Amino acid sequence: MSDPKTILVVCGSGIATSTAAALELKEKLAERGLKVNVKQCDVFSVAGNLAGVSLIASTCALKGDFGVPVVSAVPLLTGIGTDKVIDEIVRKLQEKQEK
């Protein structure tokens, strides 16, 4: 079992929506037996926070190429389509592992 991966959760301020999304993410991934580290930051500071990050989960329509997959974390906030997004995150993390 490899080291826990790090996910960067991004939102407008790094305070409110990213906290809610981060907590939900950790909980849902733990249910699937996956342990992850979660970092939070605001939308301006993404480039400076990429060290060691395997995936970005964004609640704010983030665009741009950061060298890692970017997944929308909005379903984690609305409760609609949560399982689908968790599936996608698990899949992307596994793809990264296999590289």
Next chain:
Amino acid sequence: MTLNQFFSSLGAPIILPIFIFIFAIALKVKPRDAFKSALLIGIALTGINMVVGFFTTQITPSVNDMVKNSGVNLPYVDVGWGAAAAIAYASKVGLMVIPLAIVVNLIALALRMTDTLNLDVWNFWHYAFVGALTVAFTGSLWLGFLAAVIAELVSLLLADWMQPSAQQYYGYEGVSFTTISSVEYIPFAIAINWVLDRLGLDKVKLDPENIKKRMAVFGEPWFIGLIIGLLIGIAAYWKSLGTFQSWVTILTDGIVVAAVMHIFPLMPQILMAGLVPISKSVREMFSKRGAARQINFGMDTALCVGEAATLSTALLMIPITIVLMVLLPYNRFLWIADLVSFPWFVALMTPITKGNILKNTIIATVYIAIGDLIITKITPLFTKAAIDAGWQVAAGTAGIGAGSEGISWLHYSIYHAMANPLGIILAVAVYAVALWGFKTHRKAWYRACGYVEEPSDK
């Protein structure tokens, strides 16, 4: 001992957790999670108190010296919206705002006054905030609750109004945006945008990638803090720049403000973590009743802020606001912490201007010029509300405020209206007329927000 004295002696960091615990249990949150939520909220309030106290103690001498020595008359210190949220939740209105807002929303839905089910529990603090200002202004707790209710109904109406345009632009289906500090600028943006289009400015396109690249470091909170801190110090001690002591103070100011900008956001983060089990419970409760009719889920505008035009405008507004705050003769407000709050301010302007950065920036600049006037007038009241909520503001501080919250024309109008029976009637009448106008001319109102009708619309 009266009930009031009992509450005041214990203070918000104790009372609010108790209420939150009871409320969480009522929402069927597990006792262990409810207890942790309650504690986290008390911890967050204590932490925010620590930072505001520290920040004002450290920076007030330099701010006051700056006013004295350089004539830069900006004695009111910006402690940011995180502090405003804490003040709001710690106030007497804040205790009850979550259950109150939920009940009002359910009634409004049943009466067809709105189509939005507001899941954004975090942002209920805005309703509590105008309530706290009203209590500080009028002395009446009931008027404070009424103010909160009116603010909520207005935000729901504006959210419904904007929904199709926002969905079209941002792609979030079934979601509306209820954050007051975004929706209240919709009418303003529509008006100014109309003027700018007549001037042909919709043809001028600025490049977002270029702006983001040049201004990227500008957007990092610690950098903004460092620059502002150094500027305050230099403005305060420019007459004695030859002395070692002056530079000690200048450099200290720089690092202190950078530290506050970087560390402070961790406190409201804790507050939010405490609220998560409750908002999850609320959401689960609601989604069971959900799909009977076409309901929008009300969310935080934070979902929109990554978009290029919004972000670029927000970055441009940082230096613009700094220059404006110095140049405007009627302004007394020193923008610091909330220089990073512009994404929310701009997010709902973008669908109206169709992503035009120049128009966004002009609209935002015009509003900030007005907003600086409003916030200069509001700050004494804000400071009073903060002290009433138990914050330790350093002695000698002329006033504290939150940039993004204090410029609000809606808050300003509401608390003034509440002070006068005629005002209350007027406020309710304006809302009722707006609601009626919206319900009878939906399509026109949607189009005003930038919604373009699709062939699939019936």
